[in-house]
Amino acid sequence: MTExxxxxxxxxxxxxxxxxxxxxxxxxxNDAAESATTAAKFLCERWSARRVARIExxxxxxxxxxRPEVRFKEGSETVREVHWPVNEFFLxxxxxxxxxxxxxxxxxxxxxxxxxxxxILDLARRCEVTMVITLGALLADVPHTRPVRVNGVATDxxxxxxxRTTRTRYQGPxxxxxxxxxxxxxxxLPAVSLWANVPHYVSEVSNxxxxxxxxxRVLEFLxxxxxxxxxxxxxxxxxxxxxRIVQQKPEVARYITELEKRAADSEAEEARTSGELPGAQELxxxxxxxxxxHRRDADAE
Numbered sequence: 001m002t003e004x005x006x007x008x009x010x011x012x013x014x015x016x017x018x019x020x021x022x023x024x025x026x027x028x029x030n031d032a033a034e035s036a037t038t039a040a041k042f043l044c045e046r047w048s049a050r051r052v053a054r055i056e057x058x059x060x061x062x063x064x065x066x067r068p069e070v071r072f073k074e075g076s077e078t079v080r081e082v083h084w085p086v087n088e089f090f091l092x093x094x095x096x097x098x099x100x101x102x103x104x105x106x107x108x109x110x111x112x113x114x115x116x117x118x119x120i121l122d123l124a125r126r127c128e129v130t131m132v133i134t135l136g137a138l139l140a141d142v143p144h145t146r147p148v149r150v151n152g153v154a155t156d157x158x159x160x161x162x163x164r165t166t167r168t169r170y171q172g173p174x175x176x177x178x179x180x181x182x183x184x185x186x187x188x189l190p191a192v193s194l195w196a197n198v199p200h201y202v203s204e205v206s207n208x209x210x211x212x213x214x215x216x217r218v219l220e221f222l223x224x225x226x227x228x229x230x231x232x233x234x235x236x237x238x239x240x241x242x243x244r245i246v247q248q249k250p251e252v253a254r255y256i257t258e259l260e261k262r263a264a265d266s267e268a269e270e271a272r273t274s275g276e277l278p279g280a281q282e283l284x285x286x287x288x289x290x291x292x293x294h295r296r297d298a299d300a301e
Contacts, residue, residue: 007056008119010126014093017128020100023218024120025135026087028108029175032198035137035210040105042215046226047092049103053123055087060109060116087116089123097224102127108176116176117183124189131159132184132191133221134177135214137207139200143259144242148213154192155185163192163221194218201255202242208234 025031025040057068066085073079087106094101102124109116124132142149152165177193184191194217196210212231219225246253 006119007059007115008053008122009056010053010123012050012052013126014091018093018098018100020091020102020127020129021222022120022124022127022129022132023101023103023135024132024177024180025104026106026108026176030108030136030177032137032139032196033203033205033207033210035196035198035207035214036135037105038206039135039211039214039218040103042211042231043101043218044090044092044103044105047094047097047101049090049092049101051088052091052102053089055106055116055119057084057086060087060111061085061107062110065110066107091127097222099130099222100127101222102129113176113179114183117180120180121183121187121189129189131156132180132189133163133218134181134191134193135218136175136177136193136195137198137210137214138195139203140197141259141262142197142199143256143263144199144202144209144239145256145260146263148207148209149197150213150217151195151197152192153181154190155181156190156192159190159192163194163217165192165194199259201252205238208232208238 023040023043025036027034027037031037068082068084070080071083073081085107087104087109090103090105092101092103104120140149150165152160152163154160154163154165181191181193194214196207196213198207198210208231212228212235215228215231246256
């Protein structure tokens with residue numbers, strides 16, 4: 001009897017590895033303002049990573065909730081093809097890196113999370129991965145005027161210390177990142193999860209400060225440097241736009257001032273991810289509407 005084909009498709013793997021780490025980021029619940037996946041894509045680009053494997057979508061997604069897309073085939077104006085949700089693995093063996101990096105970038109699946117994480121660990125074993133770093137971003141009651149806080153959870157105290165994780169006491173619903181970290185712990189594979197705190201009132205647009213915070217933490221761990229001007233310039237423009245909002249909307253300025261007072265009270269208050277000040281929902285809607293209008297105006301120019 002022929003065994004069914006695995007959803008894990010390996011395209012190419014080298015014959016040897018240099019103590020690889022696995023870096024993982026998934027869009028969806030774990031990816032506020034697309035900060036985690038943007039950080040992972042940025043790093044893959046800088047490391048000239050190449051795709052070596054993928055996880056087929058059929059077994060893990062409800063296509064009524066996340067539909068495939070039809071697009072024109074590259075180079076054609078008549079032939080269309082279907083693009084499915086993707087979870088892809090990229091390998092970098094950049095000579096200036098002290099070790100290889102295997103990066104998985106994808107979308108949080110709807111179904112069979114244990115099977116899905118099993119595929120990731122299977123490839124990690126084949127690639128002789130020695131540790132895992134997962135990236136995430138969460139919406140929090142924090143002001144954009146303060147440095148982005150990065151919380152972390154590590155299965156190994158030494159790894160956690162090297163990545164300067166700030167301990168979190170969170171208990172509650174989790175996403176695929178939490179499931180993957182737990183699977184690593186049970187498999188005896190050291191893992192650390194880094195989470196950037198994103199201001200909840202600007203969640204609709206990419207947050208370059210959060211991206212920069214995650215990228216910087218990974219680069220620091222790998223002792224590797226690169227030009228971050230692109231992210232730094234984006235952060236300056238991000239702040240400029242928010243300054244316009246604050247100047248035009250006094251109620252938003254008051255809200256941010258109150259968040260700053262909260263943040264100054266204690267780090268415990270800063271790390272809270274639930275609860276809102278009176279009228280927060282209305283202010284969130286106003287800020288998001290302003291950003292949508294600004295984006296449309298920019299596209300029209």
